[in-house]
Amino acid sequence: MRTPPAEVAVTAGLVAGLLRDQHPDLAGLPLVPCSHGWDNVVLRLGDDLAVRLPRRGSAAVLAANEQRWLGTVAARVGFPVPAPVRLGRPGRGYPWPWSVVPWFEGRVAASLPSAERGRLAGPLAAFTARLHVPAPGDAPANPVRGVPLASRDARVRERLTGGRVPRADELLRLWERLSSAPAREGPPVWIHGDLHPANVLAPADGAPGLAAVLDFGDLTSGDPATDLAVAWMMFDAPGRAEFRAERERLSPVDPATWDRARAWAVSFGSLLAASTNEDPLLAAVGAHTVDQVLGPDRP
Structure with missing residues (x-):
C-alpha cells in the first residue's frame, strides 16, 4: 500500500x-x-x-x-x-x-506502547458516544465506510487470499463468521470513518484525556461499528475492556454491533498489515490489530 x-x-x-x-x-x-x-x-x-x-x-x-x-x-x-x-x-x-x-501538541497514539494507550480508553469511548448520534438527511454518505459489511466482502476476501496478510486463513474464518452478524437497524449516525491510533493524539505529558482527534476527511453517516473497530486497533485486552465498559455506560451498544465492529477491525487491520515499510507506523497498527482481533477475548 x-x-x-x-x-x-x-x-x-x-x-x-x-x-x-x-x-x-x-x-x-x-x-x-x-x-x-x-x-x-x-x-x-x-x-x-x-x-x-x-x-x-x-x-x-x-x-x-x-x-x-x-x-x-x-x-x-x-x-x-x-x-x-x-x-x-x-x-x-x-x-x-x-x-x-x-495546531495540537501531543503524541500520536500509534507511537505509544499498546499498554500505555489504555489511559485513552475512557475519553475515546466518550468521544464516540457523543459523536454517534443520528445524522441529518443531507449528511455525507461514504461509499466504503459505515456501509453494510456485505458490500465489503469481495474486497476483504481478495485481500485475505492475496498472500500478503499474515494469519490470513484465520482472519478469513473470523471474517466469515462476523460478517454474517445482523445488519444495523435504525437511522444512520455520525461516524468519524477513519478512527485509528494514527489519528488520535495523546497528551505529551502523559496527562489523562485526549489531546485531539484528527483527520475527519472520511466523516460520514452510517453504521457506528466502523468507528468501534478502534477497540482492537488501539487497545490491548484490558484497554479494550475499559473502552467497552465506558462506552456501554454512556451509550449502550448491542452485541451485533460489536461483532460488526470486530469485522471492521479485520478489514482495516488486514489492509494496514499488508502495507509496505513505506509507512511503518501504519504497518505496526495493522500488525497490532491482527493480533488483537485473533485474540481469545470478546470485544
Missing part, C-alpha cells in the same frame, strides 16, 4: 503566497512544513495554527467535507478536533479548497 503520488506540488512558497492573498493577517507568521501524508500536506503556521492542503483531487472532496461539517461536529463532541478556523480557495495555480486549522 504505497502512498499515492501528489498531483500538485505544495511548497512553503506556494502556501505563503496563498496566505498573503487570502489571509494577509496570518502571512507574517512562521511557516514550517510538517508532513506529507496520504491525502494532505500540513504546514505549521506560527505557534497555534496549521495549514492543511489536499495533495490529490480525491482528497479535495474530503477537505470540502471537513469544511462543511466539522464545525458542527466539534460543537457536539466537546473534544479538540481540527475544525477549520479559516477557509482557503484555489489560487496561484493551486486548484482546490484548503484550510487553516488549530
Whole structure:
C-alpha cells in the first residue's frame, strides 16, 4: 500500500503566497512544513495554527467535507478536533479548497506502547458516544465506510487470499463468521470513518484525556461499528475492556454491533498489515490489530 503520488506540488512558497492573498493577517507568521501524508500536506503556521492542503483531487472532496461539517461536529463532541478556523480557495495555480486549522501538541497514539494507550480508553469511548448520534438527511454518505459489511466482502476476501496478510486463513474464518452478524437497524449516525491510533493524539505529558482527534476527511453517516473497530486497533485486552465498559455506560451498544465492529477491525487491520515499510507506523497498527482481533477475548 504505497502512498499515492501528489498531483500538485505544495511548497512553503506556494502556501505563503496563498496566505498573503487570502489571509494577509496570518502571512507574517512562521511557516514550517510538517508532513506529507496520504491525502494532505500540513504546514505549521506560527505557534497555534496549521495549514492543511489536499495533495490529490480525491482528497479535495474530503477537505470540502471537513469544511462543511466539522464545525458542527466539534460543537457536539466537546473534544479538540481540527475544525477549520479559516477557509482557503484555489489560487496561484493551486486548484482546490484548503484550510487553516488549530495546531495540537501531543503524541500520536500509534507511537505509544499498546499498554500505555489504555489511559485513552475512557475519553475515546466518550468521544464516540457523543459523536454517534443520528445524522441529518443531507449528511455525507461514504461509499466504503459505515456501509453494510456485505458490500465489503469481495474486497476483504481478495485481500485475505492475496498472500500478503499474515494469519490470513484465520482472519478469513473470523471474517466469515462476523460478517454474517445482523445488519444495523435504525437511522444512520455520525461516524468519524477513519478512527485509528494514527489519528488520535495523546497528551505529551502523559496527562489523562485526549489531546485531539484528527483527520475527519472520511466523516460520514452510517453504521457506528466502523468507528468501534478502534477497540482492537488501539487497545490491548484490558484497554479494550475499559473502552467497552465506558462506552456501554454512556451509550449502550448491542452485541451485533460489536461483532460488526470486530469485522471492521479485520478489514482495516488486514489492509494496514499488508502495507509496505513505506509507512511503518501504519504497518505496526495493522500488525497490532491482527493480533488483537485473533485474540481469545470478546470485544
